[in-house]
Amino acid sequence: MASSQLKALRLLPTRSPSDLEQGTVVFDQVSKRVSLGGSRTLTVLDDLSLTIEAGSKIALFAASVETSRAFLNCLAGHEMVNSGDLLVGGSSSWLIGSRMPLMPVLTGRANAEFLVSVYGVYEDDEREVDFIRKLCGLGSSFDEPLEKYTSGMKDRLKLALSLAFQFDVYPVMRWDGWNCRADVPFMNQVRRLVDRRLEGRTLVAEASNSQNFALDYCNEGIVLKDGAIIYRGSLDDCAVLAKEAQAARKERSLSRHLRQHSDVEEDLQGTMDDLLEAPIFDGPQAPRPRQTVRQPAREVG
Template sequence: MIRVRGLTKSYVYQGSRSVIFKNLDFTIATGESVAILGANGAGKSTLLRLLGGIDLPDSGTIETDASISWPVGIVGGFQGSLTGRENVTFVSRIYAAKKDIPSKIRYVEEFAELGVYFDRPFKTYSSGMRSRIAFGLSMAFDFDVYLIDEVTAAGDQRFREKSKRLLLDRKQRADFLMVDHNLWGLKLHCDRAFILDAGKIEEFTNLDEAVAIHTERLLSGTVSTHPLSPDPSQVPSEPVT
């Protein structure tokens, strides 16, 4: 279960504060997979970053009793000077018991199919190779909830098919929070949806209805494509509890 209360996030750029979203409240029960819909810049990836603990909110709380992955698909979290194997070893040393580290490395090596490149610096990888290793690394760990950001759009056709099969398999024992512009992929993996628009969240129990409303808004141009306008006085500054 994930319970979010009063979640607010803003960024300051060149002295000007942009509010991404304000006072979000929602609860996701165990066993539910949720699609997060919204236009570019609506704050979908930011929300995943907050849920994954990569970024901190201005205010609000995120309570959970589940183990949550880092956002799967974002090719962050890799040190360019280290090889793929060394990067995987680094993450495994944190997230896995010592005895399981070799099996995690082997899993990613076999999934990514990088051959000799697995032992070359990460900075030399193509974007497709990076996606393969990032997705493989995330799937090597057994989390309760996976935060999945645009993963079905990454890599070549073969990788996308492989990822799809793996996600379907993992869905048997874990939940997803998915951001994807591939709406068909969302329908395949999710049970319900949130639409993030103009800094607010709308919850839908019917995924098809949410997708239809989201698509209509996008096509009619009534959707907000930018963060909320600067409003520093409205942004609480107290730390997260």
């Protein structure tokens, strides 16, 4: 497999997304750290420079889910980078496959109306709300609170909401239901709409959790390791490198885990040695003095 090493070059200074073609994404010396709990952090992007041309369809391979999610969250605008510039020409979708800003106490219609007020492009909001209602096919349940929905009903509403709006950039962590290959009329309709939505648009899809989706739509991949892109090229080559990176990460994690247990075992061994070296009394032990508990005197009425 021929490796493609990418150099982190300083890009030409671009200070406004309006300078970019719609759908173009520029990472200019971007660094991003995520918390792993407590004081532990993970550097998922380390001085990263990358240009994604408009209309590209890229599968994202990484050694950890935390890395993929942080990359896509930054692209979607859910999280801020720690340093550098991340510029997106045009509009970017929310991270598809993440928790959408849905409110369980509101009805499906009310949630749809809220998102239309934020992302809608038509003057007639009812046009997009009606599209969402028809696509999800929930009938009268569309006017019931989400807290009464089953998981399947919620998935249908999320799919309809994801397809209701046109964006220039689509970051995808997971596309629920895409791995189902059954001849379901609803999913066939969804696939036709996805084809139309992604035509000429930029797509960056996580390749581990949405493997079938990424293979269906992406024509190249990138591999993220230790905060840097180590390869950009064919999906097959990316998959091989990603598996190697994941295996190396698991080995490092196991080694760290074993070292921690080794330290604990050494401490326990020292404690056991101290106990075993303590003197043993074979003779009768003196009885412990009996403790007398005094009760308060009761008052006589």
